[in-house]
Amino acid sequence: MIRSRDESWVRIEDASAIGAARRAATSLAEACGFDEHDRGRVAVAVSEAASNLVKHAVEGSMLIRTHPEADDAVEVIALDKGPGIRDLTRAVRDGYSTAGTLGIGLGGITRMASAHEVYSLPGRGTVVSMSFTAAGTAPPASRMSGVTRPIGEEIVSGDAYAYVEDGDTATGLLCDGLGHGPAAATASRRAVEVFQDLSDLPVLQLLERLHRALAGTRGGAVAVARLDRAGGVVRYAGLGNVSGWIVHAEGRQGMISVPGIAGHQRSRLREYEYAVPPHSMLVLHSDGLTERWDVAAFPGLAARSPAVVAATLLRDAGTRRDDATVLAMKAAT
Structure with a gap:
């Protein structure tokens, strides 16, 4: 049985919100039983995603919660109404960035997360979904x-x-x-x-x-x-x-x-x-x-x-x- 859980929404409007998002995510990861290494993966991915929102997004926000389909996994969804990503293949390459995309750090996010998905429309914005599990644990299903x-x-x-x-x-x-x-x-x-x-x-x-x-x-x-x-x-x-x-x-x-x-x-x-x-x-x-x-x-x-x-x-x-x-x-x- 899955029900709506306590969910933490963080508005990502300036650099001060990056630390708030990271702390919320790593605290939840610790509650889910993640060890120090796995909490570090969460911290890096969430920090990079929040940094992208500060630098490039419009009306950026981040949802941080226990994964709806697993009590021992963390889910983070970053969304914005920014410029979108015109070339997603290039954007996930480490170090790639243009002023008009969310390229910085996206490659790192894909490595750190246990599962991820990016949906972006040029001129409309981007949604990045990330799930994190302890090492060796398969990501939850997504139905x-x-x-x-x-x-x-x-x-x-x-x-x-x-x-x-x-x-x-x-x-x-x-x-x-x-x-x-x-x-x-x-x-x-x-x-x-x-x-x-x-x-x-x-x-x-x-x-x-x-x-x-x-x-x-x-x-x-x-x-x-x-x-x-x-x-x-x-x-x-x-x-x-x-x-x-x-x-x-x-x-x-x-x-x-x-x-x-x-x-x-x-x-x-x-x-x-x-x-x-x-x-x-x-x-x-x-x-x-x-x-x-x-x-x-x-x-x-x-x-x-x-x-x-x-x-x-x-x-x-x-x-x-x-x-x-x-x-x-x-x-x-």
Whole structure:
């Protein structure tokens, strides 16, 4: 069972933020059991990534957290709205740099990280995903991931997500607590707790139980998606304004949620079944993201890892007027 964890967002706006990012990452690595050598790898990679953001990026930030799919691994995602990287092959060569790219240190990052991925669009910005494990430990799988960011200067997000995998079946939950702040977070946490206990229920029954469980809270918008990778279908049920999409290279298909607020008011709950093509991605997001994002504006994104998909959409479609959360689930390849 994976749920949204405590996540540390660091704004990388000046050189003073480099040390803050490095300390947060190495402290987390120590908590995950990394020895001194492995903590050093994390420190170097995070410092170089943060330095790149300071020197070349616009609106740079870094997400530092325990890896969503492994309690003993560290995940770091650096994102920005900078100039992007026009020639990624050249950029990963040690020592390569131009004033218009994030070239400095990118080669070092690829060596230090246990796994990495770079998605960059010229003129739009770059997302760098890094995961770190102790020496000799394989990087975690990457079939599902989510990111959440609180509104403005809030410490806690009123959104939450959770997911569970059982062979070729994956079930995901996204809850957007009504409003924001601690009361919204209480509602979302309650939804996650119920999901953890009842995630094997049929989708429609699970949504009904979530609705009942949120009655003593502020309530929120809730959606549940069960992906059958072998069968190529998803069963989806939503209450409120969580957005659900089937995303592929040619476009996206929306999934239907019924109006209402989980825990308070509802229409007749409905479950829908959709075909899911190979090489596609399920994306659920709260209304902290605009629905107007266009798959065509992100060449190749549907083929990227769930972490990169979620972070890219959060960066480009996320508004600062609300908590924002994205959950991405990879279909069969």
